[in-house]
Amino acid sequence: MDEVGIRDVAALAGVSVSTVSNALNRPELVSRKAATRVAEAIAELDYVPNVAARQLRAGRSNAIGMAVLNITNPFFSDVVLGAEEVAEEAGYSVIVGNSYDSVDREARYLSLFEQQRLDGVLIAPVGESIEMLDRFRRRGVPVVLIDRVDTSGVLPSISLDDVLGGRLAAKLLVEGGARHLAFIGGPLRVPQMRERLRGCREIVEAAGARFTFIETSTLNPQLGREIGDRLSALPSGERPDGIFAGNDHVALGVLQSLISHGISVPGEVSIVGYDDIDFASAAVVPLTTVRQPSHDMGGNAARLLLGQLTDRHDPGLRIRFDPVLVTRQTTR
Amino acid sequence: MDEVGIRDVAALAGVSVSTVSNALNRPELVSRKAATRVAEAIAELDYVPNVAARQLRAGRSNAIGMAVLNITNPFFSDVVLGAEEVAEEAGYSVIVGNSYDSVDREARYLSLFEQQRLDGVLIAPVGESIEMLDRFRRRGVPVVLIDRVDTSGVLPSISLDDVLGGRLAAKLLVEGGARHLAFIGGPLRVPQMRERLRGCREIVEAAGARFTFIETSTLNPQLGREIGDRLSALPSGERPDGIFAGNDHVALGVLQSLISHGISVPGEVSIVGYDDIDFASAAVVPLTTVRQPSHDMGGNAARLLLGQLTDRHDPGLRIRFDPVLVTRQTTR
Known part of the structure; x- marks a missing residue:
């Protein structure tokens, strides 16, 4: 098949090759009308500007x-x-x-x-x-x-298979005896958070354990400490005994807070993080986590x-x- | 005193105002000769191009x-x-x-x-x-x-007073009984590393303690672990009993390695880091450090x-x- 080129685009749009080049690389130099015609011709021809087109540019950064x-x-x-x-x-x-x-x-x-x-x-x-x-x-x-x-x-x-990541974390917690599992994560517009949640929830439901979702707008150690403080204040019967944190950054904050409130990890609460950042292994209690390379x-x-x-x-x-x-x- | 302006520069350089503007903002448009004359005029008049000059620019980023x-x-x-x-x-x-x-x-x-x-x-x-x-x-x-x-x-x-930072760290170690102090830091072309070293060395020498400088080309947890492994392998009489690390990042690696080799911190070796990063307080043994805001x-x-x-x-x-x-x- 013949490769569609910038000349084909120019011909179909009824403009010069340099106008096509400008539309691609210096759109501010091209009239709205010409730009629209070029865009339509590109769409119709399924033209993908390539290295050659890029080389038409004045300067490379x-x-x-x-x-x-x-x-x-x-x-x-x-x-x-x-x-x-x-x-x-x-x-x-x-x-x-x-x-x-x-x-x-x-x-x-x-x-x-x-x-x-x-x-x-x-x-x-x-x-x-x-x-x-x-x-x-x-x-x-x-x-x-x-x-x-x-x-x-x-x-x-x-990318990473985050549904699998969620499953791995939840499986370990459930098999370790957790009967009330919490997932801390968010925001949910981030698909990998939804996937970790989904994988985790699947396993928890299949095991017939209780599930709590603590939705957050971001994930950092400060927030982890705040959530840890709230969990520590709960009567132990209401407190999750397995925590899957959306990332290590927040997991380390939760861990730090629980320990400072005298709650034993993993005696009373188990924690799994996500990412395996450098600090995970150096934490107060070295953190179990789902490793992303x-x-x-x-x-x-x-x-x-x-x-x-x-x-x-x-x-x-x-x-x-x-x-x-x-x-x-x-x-x- | 009258403010020196772009017109003064242009007059002294014998070029137009727009040439001065170009020399400042689009040097590629100006001949080498004109650019030199503008630069000399700027130096002679001690002219500092200001907001107005910047506003002459075509586009702001x-x-x-x-x-x-x-x-x-x-x-x-x-x-x-x-x-x-x-x-x-x-x-x-x-x-x-x-x-x-x-x-x-x-x-x-x-x-x-x-x-x-x-x-x-x-x-x-x-x-x-x-x-x-x-x-x-x-x-x-x-x-x-x-x-x-x-x-x-x-x-x-x-900036931060890094000589003072070095003194604070060394003073705490010496007062805590350290008789052989090591500073881990570098590269020495970074002035704040030289300053931390200087402050530390001052205090150690005044106290008549032994001093070892472990010079590094960078500072990260991996390197900290390697240095920790080397220190752990030393006979305890040769091992420093006080470590001042150039930053927390490397200190946490050293700490992790010593602990993993069964060396008690601070029982056998005391450690002070630098920066007070978020992970310092969440470490295996919460890290003493010099806080930078x-x-x-x-x-x-x-x-x-x-x-x-x-x-x-x-x-x-x-x-x-x-x-x-x-x-x-x-x-x-």
Whole structure:
């Protein structure tokens, strides 16, 4: 099959090749009418601007933009580190925007990345909408999702089987004798939180145990301490005896609070975290957790992105890691 | 005194006002000869391009670039968070470059920030050279140093009295009975490491105790574990009984290793960290440390930067925090 090229787009749109190029790369130079015709022609021809199109651009930034949910969470800073290592070898810098669980902040970072004509975007998205990301793709700027799968199958991604992760955590707690299990997690607009919840709930229901969902708007140690304080204040009959925390960051706060209130972990309450950050094994009681290979996930995401920048890798490639349970001392 | 303006610079350089503006904001449009004359006129008149000059620019990015030493160190991610909060309120985004203790990487980030015409730069510099930073300042792009003081007095800064921090840590160890004190830190091109070492050494020498300096090229938990393993293998008479770690990140690794080798902390070895990151209090043995107000340092740095963007604050302002010793359970 003949490759659809920029000339075909120009012909169908009835504009010059340089107008198509401008529409892709310097949209501010093109009239709204011309831009619409180009966009329609691109859609009709299913034209994907490629390396050649990108090379038409005046300047390359040699930089990749990376938007993460929370840079203070070591899981994400490890993902960043893994991506940086791979990008650096290929001569690219990575600049990071911390969305901090805010859709607005993420949107501002994406606008900035677009305006700065970065060569590619790595993103752990806050919400589910990937419209903004599609804009990059249409302009030939590759995007790779981290810790998220594009259900429409268009964008490549690096993710983890979070339903399995939820099941592994809950299974360990239930098998250790927990009769009242709590999941601490959120916000629920983040699909991986919903998946961890789903996997956990499945196991708990099958075991006929009691289930409590403590929904949060974010996950950090401070919040973990607050939740731990509330749980500690409950009569022991009302208190969950198994806690699955949405990430290690919040799990460590819960652990710290319970211990400070004289509640034995895992004697009275077992805890499982998620991520296996560096501090999990160094905690007061070393934390049992569901390991995500954060550094490798970042490195593979960068590799997928660079593959699109240098060759023409299949842009639909998805890599899905399986989580691994790391049993330490917060579980029976 | 009359304010020196862009017209004065143009008159002295014998070029038009718009050439001066271009030299400051779009140097690529100006001949080398004209650029040199403008630079000489700016130096002679001691002209500091100000808000008005910046407003001559075609587009504002509404973004601030931030370069930090190691984003996986919670001290720096907290500094970033503090800066983001303040910047966001003023309508600015912060994008982060992780220098990872590399002079080359830092230089690439600074070039990128310059090329992207960011509105300001916050930086915890890797080395001591601030030549590159001076280039921003000459173009009217404000720069604020974090965790570093510009000895020439030109750039504003937010820093901590690290000599005092070193003294506080060593004093606690010596008073707790340590007779052989080790400082783990580096690289020594980072002035705050030299200062912590200096403060520590002063106290140890005054007390007539033995001193060992374990110099490192970076500081992270993995390295801490390796150093801990080496110290654990020593006969107890050769092993330091007081450890002052250059940051909590490395201290937690040392602590974890010693405990895993059955060495009692603080029974046989006392440990003091630096920073008071969130995980310090949640460690196996809660870590005694020298607290840096990371979040406030980031916030204040952003405020100094924004002050220069919106008004004309004294660009030489330096804010120096005093460290506070937080005594927990790794010291006697």
